[in-house]
Amino acid sequence: MTRAWVRELAGWLSAVAVSLVTVGVVASSARADLLFSDGDSVVVAMLARSLLSGEPLDWAMSSVLFLPESAAFAALDAAVPVDANGLFTISAVVNLLALYGAIRLTAGRARAGMAPVAWSVIALAVFSVLAMTDVSASREALDLASLQLTTTYYSATVVGAVVTIGIVRRMVDTSKLRAWPLIALGVVSLVSILSNPLYAVWATLPLVILLAFASISLRLRSRTPVIIVVLLAGTTLGFLSRIPLSAWITKTGVGYVQPAQWHESIDYYARLFGERMQSPVGVIGLLITAALLVLAAVRTVRPRHPGSQLVAAMAWVAPVMVVVGAIALGTHAARYLQPFTFAPVLALVATPHALRVGERARRTAAVMAGVLLLTIGGLSIPRLADAATRPDADLTCVTDWVDASGRTGAGQFWTVRLPKLHLADPSRLVQVDHQLNAYAWLVNRTDFAVGEVSFLVEDSQTVPWDLPEAVLPERVVDCGRYSILDLGTETLPLGPQRS
Known part of the structure; x- marks a missing residue:
């Protein structure tokens, strides 16, 4: 036996x-x-x-x-x-x-x-x-x-x-x-x-x-x-x-x-x-x-x-x-x-x-x-490694820009989650809704203490922004499927928290 x-x-x-x-x-x-x-x-x-x-x-x-x-x-x-x-x-x-x-x-x-x-x-x-x-x-x-x-x-x-x-x-x-x-x-x-x-x-x-x-x-x-x-x-x-x-x-x-x-x-x-x-x-x-x-x-x-x-x-x-x-x-x-x-x-x-x-x-x-x-199973390991290390140039473009900027920006839930995870400091991207209200859902609410942001991240999943005044970005950074609306020295205040 x-x-x-x-x-x-x-x-x-x-x-x-x-x-x-x-x-x-x-x-x-x-x-x-x-x-x-x-x-x-x-x-x-x-x-x-x-x-x-x-x-x-x-x-x-x-x-x-x-x-x-x-x-x-x-x-x-x-x-x-x-x-x-x-x-x-x-x-x-x-x-x-x-x-x-x-x-x-x-x-x-x-x-x-x-x-x-x-x-x-x-x-x-x-x-x-x-x-x-x-x-x-x-x-x-x-x-x-x-x-x-x-x-x-x-x-x-x-x-x-x-x-x-x-x-x-x-x-x-x-x-x-x-x-x-x-x-x-x-x-x-x-x-x-x-x-x-x-x-x-x-x-x-x-x-x-x-x-x-x-x-x-x-x-x-x-x-x-x-x-x-x-x-x-x-x-x-x-x-x-x-x-x-x-x-x-x-x-x-x-x-x-x-x-x-x-x-x-x-x-x-x-x-x-x-x-x-x-x-x-x-x-x-x-x-x-x-x-x-x-x-x-x-x-x-x-x-x-x-x-x-x-x-x-x-x-x-x-x-x-x-x-x-x-x-x-x-x-x-x-x-x-x-x-x-x-x-x-x-x-x-x-x-x-x-x-x-x-x-x-x-x-x-x-x-x-x-x-x-x-x-x-052993033969599957290279396939696994390839899937886990597949490059994402668009994501890297966003995270590198945000990390280098030293500033805080915002984005909507389905847009901002992935870049936020991969940032050196996740609090540099604040989760908001389309009216720039702090969106308190599956996120650390301490992020909202910053009070204002100086750029917006958007992609195809972003709902059109509905802001109190027209946003005129100083420049738009093209990151493939993402776009960064850089406001330069201007800032936008965050609205009240909602979930």
């Missing part, structure tokens, strides 16, 4: 190879903008660097605080001497490895007749295939799996949800409840909710419902109430822990709930589904997801163990609940539907049976598959 640590190490090495290939493909596609340059995508990098700089912090955040993501990015930034794009690339690999760890936890313990490591690698590989079928450049697309590679679109919440399923599965499968899994469950739920309230919908609610049904079983009747109480307690404490951070939260989750718009929500998600169907690889991704959902349903009605039945049920119940809930609440954001991609792959590890072949044949196949994966 192969030693357990050898199997686990082989699983992690295979996961590294799968992650390298996946990030290399996605970073070379139209989705690269979401990895490296999207206005939303840079918030975690901006927050992490703000934390590391030691500057005063007065951030205006959405309902999501990105606490685990920011901590991980700050650690990478402090430890690895690469630029922002390099950190985004490494972070994408780390996010997939974290997902593998969560899947491996959910696959259960290794025992006779089971191959949880192999099936965990397969599950990650299937998820990665889904990510590689994402080809849209739009953040508002039903291309969901590739969002796990970003720092912004709830990667830690995805991992937290899967880890929660894994912990509950381990407790359901054991003959006696122990303290440490209950503590771990409470901590994970608390931290996840503290960072992102969506965890309650992605994990807490469907798990509580399924555990309530499971409590009907005589075998589980004594433990499921305890698990439910701990899960609900951690979730509740997470919400309460957000109160001291309310000064940073400029829009609570309640602001996103608009049930009267459920008709518009149906139209929105139906349109995204139709757009996904127009791409051949998009259709492939949807067919894979459909097959996983069918597998999950089959394994739910044909359970081998209570734990495997719970995982299989979560693989289809969570996506269904999230889709129905997103429509009922009138939401208009594709990223809320991520359980539609990460949950179905858990059907593959609900009952991770080993293949019925000889031990020697199985070991030979595993070694060959591992060598192939590592070879392909």
Whole structure:
């Protein structure tokens, strides 16, 4: 028999190879903008660097605080001497490895007749295939799996949800409840909710419902109430822990709930589904997801163990609940539907049976598959490096000019975010709206203390300026897709803050 640590190490090495290939493909596609340059995508990098700089912090955040993501990015930034794009690339690999760890936890313990490591690698590989079928450049697309590679679109919440399923599965499968899994469950739920309230919908609610049904079983009747109480307690404490951070939260989750718009929500998600169907690889991704959902349903009605039945049920119940809930609440954001991609792959590890072949044949196949994966993963490294180091002359033109000027300018959200991240001093670019009001959204509000600006940065995403008086720039600096309206010695005052 192969030693357990050898199997686990082989699983992690295979996961590294799968992650390298996946990030290399996605970073070379139209989705690269979401990895490296999207206005939303840079918030975690901006927050992490703000934390590391030691500057005063007065951030205006959405309902999501990105606490685990920011901590991980700050650690990478402090430890690895690469630029922002390099950190985004490494972070994408780390996010997939974290997902593998969560899947491996959910696959259960290794025992006779089971191959949880192999099936965990397969599950990650299937998820990665889904990510590689994402080809849209739009953040508002039903291309969901590739969002796990970003720092912004709830990667830690995805991992937290899967880890929660894994912990509950381990407790359901054991003959006696122990303290440490209950503590771990409470901590994970608390931290996840503290960072992102969506965890309650992605994990807490469907798990509580399924555990309530499971409590009907005589075998589980004594433990499921305890698990439910701990899960609900951690979730509740997470919400309460957000109160001291309310000064940073400029829009609570309640602001996103608009049930009267459920008709518009149906139209929105139906349109995204139709757009996904127009791409051949998009259709492939949807067919894979459909097959996983069918597998999950089959394994739910044909359970081998209570734990495997719970995982299989979560693989289809969570996506269904999230889709129905997103429509009922009138939401208009594709990223809320991520359980539609990460949950179905858990059907593959609900009952991770080993293949019925000889031990020697199985070991030979595993070694060959591992060598192939590592070879392909190694070959993906140059592709990754090329994507991370691809020059952006227009961006460099702006950052060099601003750094050299020693002055402070302004730009609108979708225009200014990327240059702001890459400046030596990010406060040299202030985020404003088209009327030059300070736009306090996903930014450090200490930037607005400057009070006035002497140049404006604009591009094709800039809404036409609506200023109290005509702006007559002393000169216009051409930086390709960007233009810098240099006012020279004149200045424009910032308006009041809004979000």
